[in-house]
Each structure stands twice: as structure tokens, then as C-alpha cells.
Amino acid sequence: MTTQCSTTTPPVPARFLLLGDSHAGCVGRAARQAGLPFVGGPVGSGRDFLGPFLDVDDGDGDLVFRDAETLRLVREFLDVLGVTGFAGLGVPLVCTFGLSAHTVATRQNWDIHRDRHGTVPEGFLRSKLFAALVRAGVRGALAFYEHTAALGLRVLAPLPPQRVPGMSDPAVFFAAQDVIGAELAARGVEIVDLRARVTDGSGRQRPAFCQADDTIHGNLAFGRLVVAELLDRGL
Template identity: 90%
Template sequence: MTTPCSTTTAPARFLLLGDSHAGCVGRAALQADLPFVGGPVGSGRDFLGPFLDLDGADGDDGDLVFRDAETRRLVREFLDALGVTGFAKLGVPLVCTFGLSAHTVATRQNWDIHRDRHGTVPEGFLRSGLFGDLVRESARGALAFYERAAALGLRVLAPLPPQRVPGMSDPAVFFAAQDVLGAELAARGVEIVDLRARVTDGSGRQRPVFCEADDTIHGNLAFGRLVVAELLDRAL
């Protein structure tokens, strides 16, 4: 489900795209009467592997064209609301959560082959070039998206997701993979919105006050408000 577009008459300050983690950001922006367009357009795993083409399916040669028909429809509606024909014409910053679903990358069974006799993924492996290569491969679609966004000259801001590790995921892999992905996005000119120092406890996990109730991965409205405040501090 997408977050509704802003109903204000003021010009949109940003385009919001992402997985479900974009939802609390959209809700907080609406509550703050901060005009924007967009919302979630799929699940986190939809934006890890290849999910876009770069050529002219809708007439914008070299622009960003989503392969999934429903995602393409939603994005087209958002761009229409902004009065632009494609991302190449986007005149506002893009706030995006694609590729940062570290809990999906960290799915336990994916890393069983790398565990030691104690059942843990060794710290040395998590710092290795092989681990980095595996994480980058798992998120190659998202990295291609940000690579192209940079080539188009877009200003992109990526809020790190809530620091929540569900039971299906390995915590050590989660945090290590997130570091790899964050570094890759920053290398592509993405501005990382990192609230970890403000929302986590001593273990690095999200504090309950910033967690969606009865949910294992999402942040709540309070977390979304912090993201929006940080966006405003960055002149959005």
C-alpha cells in the first residue's frame, strides 16, 4: 500500500520512494504538513535484485523504468503529480529506501555455509572482501538504481531502516551487511540519513519507543518524525 500523496496545495518538497520502511516517513511528513509525493511501492526484497531497465519502455530513453507493472504505474502517477516526464526531469530531491533491507540480506539460511563449529558467522569473514562481494551481489539491482540516479544528477537521501533484526535473520550479518550497503550508497553520492545514535540501545538494536507495535521490522511514527526532522535539517 502506498502512502497517500500530500493533499496540500504547496509544491512538493521531495519524492518518496521505497519499500515498507518508507511508510512511517510518509505518515510523519503528512502529519507535519510537509508536502511531498510518493510512498512505498513494494516490499524490501523487490528492490534488491534487478528491478529496472534503463531504456525507453515509456519513452524516456536512458531514464529509470521499473520492470514490475504495478510499481511502474505507481511511479508514473507520482511523476505525473510532480509534472515531470521522468526521473531525468526531477526537480526535487529523492528520498529512497531501496536496497537497505538488511534483514532480508541477513536471512539465516543464506549464510549457513559460512558458519563455524559454534554456529556463528566469523567476524573475520564479515570483514572480508568475499562477504562484501556477496552483499553487493545480493543488492545489485538497488546499486544499479543509485548508480543511474547519480548519473542523472539527482539528489538522493536514503534513511537507514529501523535497527530491528527479526528471528529469520542473523544479527551479525545484518549489521555487517548494512555497513557494506551504506558504504556503497555513499560512494554513489547518496546522502545517508543515519539515526542510529538516537534510536538504538547499547546492543545497537532499535529502542521500543521507536518500534511499531506487534511488528518485528518496522519503525513507528516517532521514528518517522525523526527522519522527517533530519530531512528538514538537510534543507528539504
């Protein structure tokens, strides 16, 4: 699911650039409600930012999105910020690319690894093979964060709502999310982890922080917690 993208042109200098999939939507809504000046919003669906989705310009070394509409939106955001590319970005980047663990955890993708009880074994979920498969599944996002690190950008990545739709395997979801988070952290990304504040004993998102009309998104209350954490980190 992709929510409509929106650009905020702040009356005062923007505090951050927001890019991501639909999980970025509640963050943007909460920031607008709080009067926090920012630029950006969702620019595609979660699966758009797992496999390869960008190139590096041979001329200036900047990042170029392959999808024409995403490229248009990102350039529009950068124009609002008064820069021509990511290399000139002077504000932190808040980004959700690659964090759609529910897509990585699609049940049928892992059927070959199930035991006779239909379960993906815990030992496999902790294995180097599993980690390698997850990294391959989000290689496009990892390449993006490698480039932002090379550019010296400050990047913060809010973990998505801890919601596992029926199409996804819960054990794979949580294990894959840990792998992805570790990979992002290794690339200098600051992980915004609110799990201790929004989940129940099973590790699932509590209803108070869930969007009521779907199975994967967080609501405005969740977005407010993310924004509060961003402010606590100096944005």
C-alpha cells in the same frame, strides 16, 4: 510486508519525492502529519528492490521499473510532480531501496559460512568476499543509485529501523548494512543515519521507536525523527 501506497498531492510545491519499500511508510505518515508537502510512498516490499528491478529506456535514458504496478505508481507520482521521468525531477529523492538488511541477513543464506559454534566469523564479515556477496545481493538497488547519480539527482536514504527479526542473523544484518551504506555513499547518496538516537547499547532499536505489531518496522516517532533530519538537511 508492504504497506499501502499513497500519493500526496500538495497544495504547495512538493519538497521531495518519496520512494521505497514499507520502511518508507512511517516517513510518509510523519511528513503528512507535519504538513510537509511531498509526493510518493511505498511501492513494493523490501525484497522487490534487491535484485534487478529496472531497465534504462533506450530512447531517453530514463529509468523503467519492470514490475507493472510499481511502474504505474512511480509514473503517477512523477505526473503529480509535472515531469515525465527521473531526468526531469527537480526535487530531492528520499528512497529506501536496497536497505532491507534483514532480508540480506536471512540466516539460511549464510549457513555455509558458519564455524563449528554456529557463528558467522567476524573475520569473514570484514572480508572482501562478504562485501562482494552483499553487493551481489543488492545489485538491483546499486544499479538504481548509479543511474540516479548519472542523472545528477540529490538522493537521501534513511537507514531502516535497527530491528533484526528471528529469520535473520544479527551479526550479518549489521555487517551487511555497513557494506550497503558504504556502497550507496560511494554513489553520492546521502545516508540519513539515526542510529545514535534510536538504539540501545546492543545497537538494536529502542521500543519507543518500534512499530508495536510487527518485528521490523519503525513507528511514527521514528518517522518524525527522519523527517526532522530531512528538514535539517534543507528539504
